Amino acid sequence: MNDFMAARSQMALSLGFHIVFSCIGMVMPFFMAVAHFYWLKTNDVVYRNITKAWSKGVAIFFATGAVSGTVLSFELGLLWPEFMKHAGPIFGMPFSLEGTAFFIEAIALGFFLYGWGRFNRWFHWFTGVVVGVSGLVSGILVVAANAWMNSPAGFDYVNGQYLNIDPIRAMFNDAWFSQALHMCIAAFSATGFAVAGIHALMILKKKNIRFHTQSFRIAAVFACVAALLQPLSGDISAKDVAKRQPAKLAAMEAHYHTEAAAPLILGGIPDSEAKEVKFAIKLPGMLSFMVHSNFQTPVDGLDKIPEEDQPPVAVTHYAFQVMVGLGMVMLLIAVCYFIAIWRKRQWMQRTWFLRAFVLATPMGFIAVEAGWTVTEVGRQPWIINGIMRTADAVTPMPGIAYSFYIFTAVYISLSVIVTFLLYRQIRMVDKLYDVSPAV
Amino acid sequence: MIYVVIAYLWAAILLYILLGGADFGAGIIELFTSAKNKQYTRTTMYQAIGPVWEANHMWLIIAIVVLFVGFPQIYTTVSTHLHIPLVIMLFGIIARGTAFTFRNYDAVVDNMQKVYNKIFVYSSFVTPFFLGVIAASAVSGKIDPGASDFLSAYVFSWLNWFSVTVGFFTVAICGYLAAIFIIGETRDDASRKRFIRKAKQMNGAAVVFGGLVFLSAKAEAIPLDRWLFDNVVGIVSLVAAVLSLILLWYLLLQKGKVLIIRVLAGFQVTMILLAITLRHYPNIVILKGGQYLSLMEHAGQEKTIYSLAMALLLGSIFILPALFYLIYSFQKNKGEWEH
Ligand code: HDD
Ligand code: HEM
Ligand code: HEM
Numbered sequence: 001m002n003d004f005m006a007a008r009s010q011m012a013l014s015l016g017f018h019i020v021f022s023c024i025g026m027v028m029p030f031f032m033a034v035a036h037f038y039w040l041k042t043n044d045v046v047y048r049n050i051t052k053a054w055s056k057g058v059a060i061f062f063a064t065g066a067v068s069g070t071v072l073s074f075e076l077g078l079l080w081p082e083f084m085k086h087a088g089p090i091f092g093m094p095f096s097l098e099g100t101a102f103f104i105e106a107i108a109l110g111f112f113l114y115g116w117g118r119f120n121r122w123f124h125w126f127t128g129v130v131v132g133v134s135g136l137v138s139g140i141l142v143v144a145a146n147a148w149m150n151s152p153a154g155f156d157y158v159n160g161q162y163l164n165i166d167p168i169r170a171m172f173n174d175a176w177f178s179q180a181l182h183m184c185i186a187a188f189s190a191t192g193f194a195v196a197g198i199h200a201l202m203i204l205k206k207k208n209i210r211f212h213t214q215s216f217r218i219a220a221v222f223a224c225v226a227a228l229l230q231p232l233s234g235d236i237s238a239k240d241v242a243k244r245q246p247a248k249l250a251a252m253e254a255h256y257h258t259e260a261a262a263p264l265i266l267g268g269i270p271d272s273e274a275k276e277v278k279f280a281i282k283l284p285g286m287l288s289f290m291v292h293s294n295f296q297t298p299v300d301g302l303d304k305i306p307e308e309d310q311p312p313v314a315v316t317h318y319a320f321q322v323m324v325g326l327g328m329v330m331l332l333i334a335v336c337y338f339i340a341i342w343r344k345r346q347w348m349q350r351t352w353f354l355r356a357f358v359l360a361t362p363m364g365f366i367a368v369e370a371g372w373t374v375t376e377v378g379r380q381p382w383i384i385n386g387i388m389r390t391a392d393a394v395t396p397m398p399g400i401a402y403s404f405y406i407f408t409a410v411y412i413s414l415s416v417i418v419t420f421l422l423y424r425q426i427r428m429v430d431k432l433y434d435v436s437p438a439v
Numbered sequence: 440m441i442y443v444v445i446a447y448l449w450a451a452i453l454l455y456i457l458l459g460g461a462d463f464g465a466g467i468i469e470l471f472t473s474a475k476n477k478q479y480t481r482t483t484m485y486q487a488i489g490p491v492w493e494a495n496h497m498w499l500i501i502a503i504v505v506l507f508v509g510f511p512q513i514y515t516t517v518s519t520h521l522h523i524p525l526v527i528m529l530f531g532i533i534a535r536g537t538a539f540t541f542r543n544y545d546a547v548v549d550n551m552q553k554v555y556n557k558i559f560v561y562s563s564f565v566t567p568f569f570l571g572v573i574a575a576s577a578v579s580g581k582i583d584p585g586a587s588d589f590l591s592a593y594v595f596s597w598l599n600w601f602s603v604t605v606g607f608f609t610v611a612i613c614g615y616l617a618a619i620f621i622i623g624e625t626r627d628d629a630s631r632k633r634f635i636r637k638a639k640q641m642n643g644a645a646v647v648f649g650g651l652v653f654l655s656a657k658a659e660a661i662p663l664d665r666w667l668f669d670n671v672v673g674i675v676s677l678v679a680a681v682l683s684l685i686l687l688w689y690l691l692l693q694k695g696k697v698l699i700i701r702v703l704a705g706f707q708v709t710m711i712l713l714a715i716t717l718r719h720y721p722n723i724v725i726l727k728g729g730q731y732l733s734l735m736e737h738a739g740q741e742k743t744i745y746s747l748a749m750a751l752l753l754g755s756i757f758i759l760p761a762l763f764y765l766i767y768s769f770q771k772n773k774g775e776w777e778h
Binding site (some may be wrong): 056059060062063064066067068069070071074075076077078081082085086088089090092093095096097098100101103104106107108110114119129165168191192225285313336395396397398399403410414417421423424427428 | 451472489497499500501503504505507509511512514515516518519522525526530532533536537539540541543544545547589592593632644738740742745746747752753754757758761762765768770
């Protein structure tokens with residue numbers, strides 16, 4: 001593996017790892033706040049137990065999210081010094097605000113985790129909400145920084161120099177809103193389905209049913225609302241990408257040739273030599289409609305983009321298909337869930353219904369990883385879209401491959417340990433929190 | 440505005456040394472505690488640092504963000520040439536942070552605890568050691584941006600006696616801070632005495648390594664003595680550090696002066712950092728051949744610095760009161776709590 005590939009892979013690995021923990025860190029506080037709220041309102045111990053059980057799991061995820069995030073803030077410089085030298089002062093605004101958000105989150109977390117029985121109950125509840133809100137804000141800020149890489153703004157690029165820097169304009173670049181919105185919803189649906197799925201599994205195993213049912217409901221509502229909104233926000237994103245990064249859109253859709261009434265391509269194997277997609281289902285005019293709200297308007301294809309500026313088509317296309325496909329499955333499950341709530345209460349106990357949620361456990365996170373692959377791989381070969389190439393940004397230090405191997409080993413071990421700990425937490429629910437009246 | 444930013448950078452580094460340092464020191468002390476007292480040390484430490492653990496470690500992130508936003512050239516030079524120690528330090532941070540949390544939140548208490556403890560104590564040693572190495576290397580004049588071979592560009596930039604002794608010195612300081620901190624957390628005489636002994640040992644170690652730092656600086660032709668002694672502030676702060684040390688040992692013999700003792704220890708470390716940094720200011724990185732990377736000359740453009748300063752000031756309005764309240768409320772009613 002050459003050093004450049006190693007650096008890219010290490011970055012992708014670290015980010016792909018961190019995103020899982022940050023999604024959970026952003027969303028779980030809201031779930032806990034709901035459970036906690038019911039506990040304070042109803043005095044039903046089940047809700048207190050749910051809050052406590054979740055908060056123990058979350059503490060583990062928080063610590064892992066915090067250290068992997070710390071690693072990232074160094075890695076930007078370790079791997080991409082040339083990029084950071086120029087980009088740091090421009091897109092740094094969200095990072096400096098994020099510092100505050102993290103700090104508040106960390107402080108509030110201290111109050112929340114260690115504050116049981118020490119403070120006014122509502123103050124304690126409120127600190128939990130603060131954890132969630134500041135987590136969400138930091139997520140939005142960091143995505144705004146990433147959006148700047150897709151849609152650079154807030155400076156003039158003259159003869160290789162970055163002049164007239166305006167960090168505020170850089171932060172509110174054209175892509176920040178669509179990306180941040182899509183990311184926040186994604187975090188809710190990914191975490192929601194993961195949590196709901198685990199509790200659904202426990203219900204199917206007939207363990208501590210009341211505890212798991214209430215937990216399931218809280219998580220599932222969030223997940224399903226998010227799953228309904230996700231395609232809408234994805235549509236905004238796609239239109240946005242078409243405007244600012246036609247090359248990325250063309251790669252997502254494996255759209256080789258500019259044409260009117262462009263078809264939407266489902267599945268298939270892109271062949272970059274022959275410039276066609278084999279074995280695909282083509283919906284005529286749909287791509288034109290999605291991008292321009294008109295079935296006839298031509299959509300730019302890869303033939304409009306110089307060869308050396310084209311992103312890898314196959315990876316981007318597959319990743320996009322995976323994300324959208326999973327989004328559709330989750331949408332279907334969400335629709336069933338709302339039918340169940342309004343019309344068919346009995347579905348809630350049905351095995352097939354719970355099984356669907358169990359199956360959906362990893363889907364949201366897979367979609368998140370796929371979505372980021374679309375965004376990041378689809379931006380290649382640029383690190384700052386249209387301004388700086390990734391290959392020019394990489395560190396001159398040789399031997400990054402070894403660093404990549406070690407990081408891979410570390411992250412794999414961490415994932416194994418975290419999974420193991422989570423498994424133990426779930427197994428202990430019976431012992432610690434069983435409040436079934438039979439006892 | 441640039442001064443606001445520099446002040447924040449300095450304060451973040453100081454607070455990371457003080458708070459993060461006490462935090463690392465907890466692990467270091469655990470490493471040097473006999474098996475029979477380990478559990479007690481562990482519980483006391485956990486009670487003391489648990490609630491502020493996440494917050495302590497934020498200072499490092501603030502410092503990094505200030506560096507990469509405000510002083511990108513400095514950030515990138517350091518991270519290119521000190522890549523290797525930085526990566527090792529990062530592994531230390533990963534190992535330590537996760538092991539600390541895992542051991543407290545593992546639902547089942549069994550042999551895994553031993554694994555977590557091992558990882559925790561060793562990484563508590565490695566992380567501050569490399570922090571010291573990195574800080575020392577930045578001012579040692581060994582970073583050579585012109586070097587073309589791997590060893591001189593990426594290894595000898597940090598692998599030298601000066602950096603290594605500073606590494607050990609940092610470890611000793613962390614252990615010392617932690618011991619002083621725990622003294623206030625103990626509730627019986629025997630353990631109080633034990634931690635006083637620990638603090639003395641760590642203090643001794645710091646003095647020894649401090650001496651070695653001077654010797655190695657001589658050997659590596661780093662004019663450390665000149666930096667410290669050819670200016671009034673350097674001398675005054677060192678004298679203040681020594682005086683407060685004497686006062687501190689005097690006070691330790693009496694009971695109850697927890698706060699004063701802590702403040703004095705913090706004061707000493709502040710003075711040491713002041714003495715070291717002031718003489719170079721604003722050149723925080725010294726390269727081979729005597730070139731400098733200066734905070735003034737290598738700062739980002741005006742608007743960047745302005746908005747960075749605003750972000751920091753704005754942040755403080757929210758953070759500081761909340762942080763004080765957090766520390767205050769957990770100090771006020773110490774002891775057992777549910778979690
Ligand atoms: C639960 C996860 C999830 C689901 C179900 C979807 N997405 Fe997504 N998508 C993401 C999670 C995600 C993400 C991981 O959050 C990304 C990566 C970067 C970003 O801002 O969001 C993303 C990026 C992303 C982009 C690229 C944005 C950019 O580069 O700026 C587009 C065009 C879409 N999505 C479109 C869709 C559509 C049309 C969906 C239809 C169902 C969809 N996404 C479902
Ligand atoms: C957490 C969610 C994210 C994931 C999963 C992710 C994923 C990836 C992937 C897969 C790559 C490699 C692309 C390639 O080389 O082909 C990459 C590169 C990169 N990402 Fe992201 N990314 C995320 C968010 C961010 C954010 C928020 C930033 C910055 C603010 C960022 C900065 C970078 C940089 C600097 C590179 C290396 C340069 C490049 O390959 O273009 N990423 N990321
Ligand atoms: C889309 C991408 C990202 C999202 C949504 C995100 C979100 C979050 C959230 C919500 C947290 C706090 C929750 C937790 O600790 O688990 C967090 C932690 C952190 N993230 Fe990220 N992040 C992303 C990418 C990045 C990148 C690219 C960097 C660095 C350049 C970064 C740096 C950090 C740091 C330093 C922390 C630790 C803060 C602490 O100690 O609480 N994150 N991230």
